[in-house]
Amino acid sequence: xxxxxxxxxxxxxxxxxxxxxxxxxxxxxxxxxxxxxxxxxxxxxxxxxxxxxxxxxxxxxxxxxxxxxxxxxxxxxxxxxxxxxxxxxxxxxxxxxxxxxxxxxxxxxxxxxxxxxxxxxxxxxxxxxxxxxxxxxxxxxxxxxxxxxxxxxxxxxxxxxxxxxxxxxxxxxxxxxxxxxxxxxxxxxxxxxxxxxxxxxxxxxxxxxxxxxxxxxxxxxxxxxxxxxxxxxxxxxxxxxxxxxxxxxxxxxxxxxxxxxxxxxxxxxxxxxxxxxxxxxxxxxxxxxxxxxxxxxxxxxxxxxxxxxxxxxxxxxxxxxxxxxxxxxxxxxxxxxxxxxxxxxxxxxxxxxxxxxxxxxxxxxxxxxxxxxxxxxxxxxxxxxxxxxxxxxxxxxxxxxxxxxxxxxx
Amino acid sequence: xxxxxxxxxxxxxxxxxxxxxxxxxxxxxxxxxxxxxxxxxxxxxxxxxxxxxxxxxxxxxxxxxxxxxxxxxxxxxxxxxxxxxxxxxxxxxxxxxxxxxxxxxxxxxxxxxxxxxxxxxxxxxxxxxxxxxxxxxxxxxxxxxxxxxxxxxxxxxxxxxxxxxxxxx
Numbered sequence: 413x414x415x416x417x418x419x420x421x422x423x424x425x426x427x428x429x430x431x432x433x434x435x436x437x438x439x440x441x442x443x444x445x446x447x448x449x450x451x452x453x454x455x456x457x458x459x460x461x462x463x464x465x466x467x468x469x470x471x472x473x474x475x476x477x478x479x480x481x482x483x484x485x486x487x488x489x490x491x492x493x494x495x496x497x498x499x500x501x502x503x504x505x506x507x508x509x510x511x512x513x514x515x516x517x518x519x520x521x522x523x524x525x526x527x528x529x530x531x532x533x534x535x536x537x538x539x540x541x542x543x544x545x546x547x548x549x550x551x552x553x554x555x556x557x558x559x560x561x562x563x564x565x566x567x568x569x570x571x572x573x574x575x576x577x578x579x580x581x582x583x584x585x586x587x588x589x590x591x592x593x594x595x596x597x598x599x600x601x602x603x604x605x606x607x608x609x610x611x612x613x614x615x616x617x618x619x620x621x622x623x624x625x626x627x628x629x630x631x632x633x634x635x636x637x638x639x640x641x642x643x644x645x646x647x648x649x650x651x652x653x654x655x656x657x658x659x660x661x662x663x664x665x666x667x668x669x670x671x672x673x674x675x676x677x678x679x680x681x682x683x684x685x686x687x688x689x690x691x692x693x694x695x696x697x698x699x700x701x702x703x704x705x706x707x708x709x710x711x712x713x714x715x716x717x718x719x720x721x722x723x724x725x726x727x728x729x730x731x732x733x734x735x736x737x738x739x740x741x742x743x744x745x746x747x748x749x750x751x752x753x754x755x756x757x758x759x760x761x762x763x764x765x766x767x768x769x770x771x772x773x774x775x776x777x778x779x780x781x782x783x784x785x786x787x788x789x790x791x792x793x794x795x796x797x798x799x800x801x802x803x804x805x806x807x808x809x810x811x812x813x814x815x816x817x818x819x820x821x822x
Numbered sequence: 823x824x825x826x827x828x829x830x831x832x833x834x835x836x837x838x839x840x841x842x843x844x845x846x847x848x849x850x851x852x853x854x855x856x857x858x859x860x861x862x863x864x865x866x867x868x869x870x871x872x873x874x875x876x877x878x879x880x881x882x883x884x885x886x887x888x889x890x891x892x893x894x895x896x897x898x899x900x901x902x903x904x905x906x907x908x909x910x911x912x913x914x915x916x917x918x919x920x921x922x923x924x925x926x927x928x929x930x931x932x933x934x935x936x937x938x939x940x941x942x943x944x945x946x947x948x949x950x951x952x953x954x955x956x957x958x959x960x961x962x963x964x965x966x967x968x969x970x971x972x973x974x975x976x977x978x979x980x981x982x983x984x985x986x987x988x989x990x991x
Contacts (some may be wrong), residue, residue, distance in 0.1 A: 456947045460942065492944075492947055500946075502944050521944075522944040526945075531897050531898055541945075549943040549945075550943050553939065553942040556935050556942070586896050586897070639927070695928060697923070700932075736931060739930075777914075777934065821938065
């Protein structure tokens with residue numbers, strides 16, 4: 413695991429100690445040590461720690477889940493301070509472990525300087541969460557939602573590194589439209605901090621990986637109908653690199669027609685992705701209904717179109733409903749669909765239908781427990797490397813997952 | 823790699839067992855709803871709060887929608903340019919629950935979830951949460967732009983408190 417993993421575990425333990433002391437009924441002592449709750453300009457410290465368990469049938473999902481896995485941990489700690497009435501500074505450290513992902517490596521989840529000129533114009537600079545759809549910014553914050561897993565068709569946890577935050581700047585604001593409601597806008601641009609792609613194919617290496625770019629925005633209209641908001645988000649990102657192929661690999665690919673006959677290594681590749689999502693959410697009292705439809709359009713530009721398909725569009729959507737029955741119980745259901753390639757919808761590997769039922773129990777103001785079941789049809793969201801290298805077309809078509817998760821936060 | 827035939831059942835969860843499990847989930851939810859709904863209704867008394875502002879605030883009334891935006895920090899200034907400083911009572915207070923349901927139109931837990939989103943995505947921090955009506959009165963009297971709410975049982979007739987009642991339109 414290394415030094416970084418140890419640091420992540422230490423972060424999780426520290427946050428756990430404070431969060432659990434609050435969750436188990438020591439709010440006076442713990443919060444008084446952190447900040448003065450009656451001073452609106454005091455330093456604010458918040459944190460959370462989660463531990464989950466997942467168990468699946470037939471296929472491994474996100475972790476080695478067929479045997480049951482506790483490799484599902486998250487911890488975050490943030491500090492923020494209002495420097496003036498308009499200026500605020502904040503930073504959050506985050507570490508997680510989910511199967512092969514995260515490995516407790518602590519990282520800056522976000523850090524930014526936020527200046528709000530007017531209600532309709534503010535600017536954040538630094539490392540900021542990406543507003544994409546209704547829930548992307550909060551997709552790693554368990555306490556902010558009912559289900560353990562957000563609909564994975566639109567918010568896949570294994571895409572976290574390049575969907576969650578941008579290093580650069582953001583303009584934002586809320587525009588009052590009088591009788592027409594209000595409009596929230598967000599526009600951002602910058603680069604990504606993520607582990608560069610690598611190749612696990614023998615005889616193939618990557619080089620000259622460019623600094624990725626990303627830009628996008630979100631418009632969210634709060635309509636005059638109380639509780640209804642609708643909106644759309646757009647995001648573009650691009651990255652360039654070169655594949656260095658050993659002569660034997662090149663010759664083999666040329667022999668089957670995947671590389672041109674006159675190919676000479678390396679193979680420059682440009683990869684551009686355009687994502688958009690249309691969103692609608694309705695809230696009334698304890699009821700919350702949301703639906704989103706999204707397409708992600710990936711384009712490879714290279715001299716080997718037979719090897720790297722030049723254009724792939726995938727389709728993602730879901731509908732979700734939750735209702736707070738009592739102060740402590742909130743059930744949620746959703747149905748999510750994912751097609752990795754809209755031109756190929758046949759076969760178990762070409763789709764993923766996910767019907768989920770979730771129960772959230774709020775034990776107190778600092779501690780919650782969730783229980784969730786998924787009924788899955790299709791294998792498109794599975795990772796072959798977690799399933800012994802078995803191809804998606806050979807994995808079980810009908811399978812299920814049960815998750816239990818508890819989170820303490822302050 | 824030899825493709826495996828699809829396994830439509832397993833020892834852990836054959837299709838029939840999964841169907842039974844699904845119905846069990848539905849039953850749990852419905853039982854919870856049946857048991858909890860009357861309790862939730864019983865816990866929503868009619869106006870149990872008064873909205874208060876600093877005595878120097880020139881406003882005597884405010885639309886409900888403005889208060890929603892003020893307490894969710896979507897608007898940050900009063901009409902005269904003063905910074906709005908909302909303050910909440912602790913989660914368990916009856917006045918907090920009533921204010922949340924009747925003004926914010928959502929349960930306290932939903933408001934807390936809203937702030938969890940804002941806190942941990944780096945967008946904002948929630949208003950201070952104070953334990954008692956007296957602490958809220960003291961806070962509102964201290965900051966010219968403050969707005970809060972207290973139990974309607976609190977006697978606000980004494981002008982020396984430095985606060986006044988804001989009528990909700």
